[in-house]
Amino acid sequence: MYSKIRFFIAFIFVFQINCLHAQKINGISFVASRDKATNEHVKPVVEVGANYAAVMPFGFIRALDNPTIVYNTDRQWYGERREGAKDYIKLLQSNGIKVMLKPQLWIWRGEYTGYLKMETEENWKALETSYEAFILDYAKLAQETGTSIFSIGTELEQFVANRPAFWESLIKKIKAVYKGKLTYASNWDEYKRVPFWDQMDYVGVDAYFPLSEMQTPSVKSVIDGWRWWKGELSAFSKLHGKKILFTEWGYRSVDFTAKEPWTSDHSVTTVNLEAQANTTKATFDALWGEDWFAGGFIWKWFIHHSRSGGSDNNRFTPQNKPAEAVIKEYYDKN
Known part of the structure; x- marks a missing residue:
């Protein structure tokens, strides 16, 4: 009898551990704001079922060939600075939300960071x-605040490709201060060329893979579109x-949203809420059951939920759109 009880206890323990490991990172990208955040701003994050949030302070560069990063200045919005990031982290953690700290660069006029490349040694x-x-x-801030995940860079393809020795040295210095x-x-078309995945805990991908050419993608067409990419990611x-972690993923509420999901052109004026909802649902259906997939962070979530997104908004945020209900459904069961 005693041995049966011991076996049962051991079984329950192993079952609980396996369930814990199987839980996905159900994240949102918590956009830096000019304002301080409060519990009222985090409440919708909890209600949508997220268990993680990405906090994203910014550094700024004047041009693609300019080497100087300006950050943590009074001219930046509160959430873009160190003190704002620290407050956001503590507030999210106090509400049971784990954090990935993801410092990013912004190049003047929105130039793509992957093209950041110097002309001289x-x-x-x-x-x-x-x-x-x-x-x-920011690595020191991540350690100070007990942040769960730290991203060492975002979409810096040319910087990574041209200066591998620097990144190897930098990672050692990061590990000395952050545990x-x-x-x-990495960008969706960059991840295979990153040389230092063996030093990372997750393969991070900003997952803007082309999936369907339909004006309003059906769930089936997007699931079919994922098959090729799933095979590559799994391998x-x-x-x-x-494990693969989608450090960003999401779709605009526009026509053809799954054709070139990275497109953020403000000249597009159509609104297609169904396209966003279908593509979001299909991505959950295609990936969230895969053992090699860790989860991901929805792009993007603004702190003022009541006035974000909505039925006339065609940007990436799912807030106050049908896609938000899709996210809640899947986050609640995963």
């Missing part, structure tokens, strides 16, 4: 010095022994 060295100060400052999980947010996960 002198400027490369200056960029390395500037980026190291920027990222180590949590690490990732890098890559197995090759490196790391």
Whole structure:
């Protein structure tokens, strides 16, 4: 009898551990605001069923060939600075939401960060010095606040490709000050070329994969569109022994949203709420049951929920749109 009880207890323990490991990272990207956040701003995050949020302070660069990163200044919005990021982290954690701290760069006029590339060795060295100060400052904040995941960069393809020795050295310095999980947010067409996944805990992907050419993608067409990419991601996960984490993912509420999901062109004026909801649902159906998939962070979630998104909004946020109900449904059961 005693041995049966022991077996039953051991079975329950293993079952609980397996359930814990199986839980996905059901995240949202908590957009930096000019305002401080309160419990009222976090309440909708809890209500949608999220268990993680990405907090995203910013550094700014004047041009694609400029090596100087300006950050943590009074000219930036509160949430873009260190003190704002710290407050956001503590507030989210106090509401049971774990955090990925994801410092990002913004290049003047919205130039793509993947093209950040210096023309001289002198400027490369200056960029390395500037980026190291920027990222180590936030790595220390991540350690100080007990942040669960730290992203060492976002979509910096040319920087990574041209300066591999710098990144190897930088990762060692980050690990000296931060003891949590690490990732890098690679672009969807970049992740295979990143050389340091063996030093990360997750393969981070900003998952704007083309999936369907339909004006209003059906759930089936998007699931079919994922088949090729799923095979590649699964094989890559197995090759490196790391789970895939979507450091960003989401779709605009526009026509053809799954054709080129990275498109953020403000000249597009159509609104297609069904397209966003269907593509979001299909992505959950296609990926959330896969063992190699860790979960991801919806792009993007504004702190003022009541006045964000809505039926006439065609941007990425799912707030106050049918896609929000889809996210809640899947987050509640995963």
